[in-house]
């Protein structure tokens with residue numbers, strides 16, 4: 001075991017990935033070093049309650065940690081995030097190695113708590129209180145940032161969709177002060193970011209909760225887009241009911257705002273949407289899509305979909321397929337509904353049998369494959385720009401000796417991975433490159449460079 005070393009295991013969404021990256025920076029600033037699980041003195045399990053059987057997944061991760069570390073009492077295990085918020089101090093009884101439990105707001109104080117726990121081996125700490133406003137975090141270690149930076153603009157959610165546990169695990173919505181957001185964006189750009197993605201559970205309700213300084217989401221977009229050095233701006237996740245005319249207009253007004261929007265539909269049937277407490281119907285969603293496409297004709301849409309919500313009939317399910325066709329989603333995340341203890345829908349009658357849910361999910365995903373392929377195929381022959389992120393994960397090397405070209409991966413403005421052959425000798429990470437799309441693969445594109453990036 002290496003003294004002052006850490007290992008982080010992350011479950012779940014982009015917000016959790018972002019929290020784990022911050023924990024790593026904060027620990028690095030306190031002179032910790034990253035280590036493989038078998039060598040780490042501190043192991044953090046950053047948990048998520050959105051997917052199925054979240055507590056079981058955490059317990060199985062804790063079991064694996066015990067196995068790899070031999071259950072050593074010198075290894076400090078911390079459970080953070082949504083499942084920590086839900087299960088709380090009961091984790092101390094479930095697994096002896098756990099000495100810190102930090103919920104969604106408690107993460108901000110987790111690095112200091114870890115230092116204290118290392119100094120006081122008999123102590124256990126739980127950080128489970130929700131704060132009354134957005135908790136600013138220490139900046140963490142300085143250092144280069146990748147070409148894409150994620151910046152939190154809020155915490156929590158006020159919507160209480162009936163299937164979702166987030167308002168209970170991440171707390172009520174708290175907007176961050178816009179000056180702090182802009183400062184972090186400036187820092188990330190100075191560290192090398194060319195693209196910023198603004199993060200939150202319901203980003204377009206930013207500024208409406210009385211916790212920040214009241215700046216609207218559209219104004220925030222304008223201010224971030226105007227930062228020198230920023231080439232691309234994205235955000236995730238918006239709620240359809242909160243999309244203001246000013247948010248829509250931003251797609252026409254801001255060239256930095258990418259023409260890709262992840263807009264969760266969840267279901268196409270009005271009665272299911274009502275039971276989900278989504279507070280829009282299919283007509284309102286279609287109207288929103290048409291206003292967005294008027295503002296930005298090349299806008300590509302992706303979405304989230306739940307199949308087999310309690311009481312969903314075959315006709316309800318067909319309405320979801322109809323909406324997918326009408327909106328032409330380029331991609332979607334789709335899941336079978338399952339109960340989240342504490343969420344209202346867990347008490348709803350008429351649960352759908354798993355076999356029917358699975359059948360519907362397969363049909364929905366087959367349609368999505370078709371729509372996704374059509375969208376990708378239509379891109380071949382077009383010219384676009386890439387932000388290069390690094391060598392392609394499965395880089396096919398040029399077979400010439402010595403190799404002259406390597407496959408690089410970048411993202412186009414729609415967020416699609418695009419592979420392009422570039423000279424081997426240089427590091428192209430963070431560069432913008434004009435390309436022509438030559439070929440559509442299953443979930444990515446191949447392109448030729450139209451200029452020399454070196």
Ligand code: SF4
Pocket residue numbers: 157158159160161164165166167201202239
């Ligand atoms: S908007 Fe609904 S689904 Fe999204 S986090 Fe809030 S409650 Fe959950």
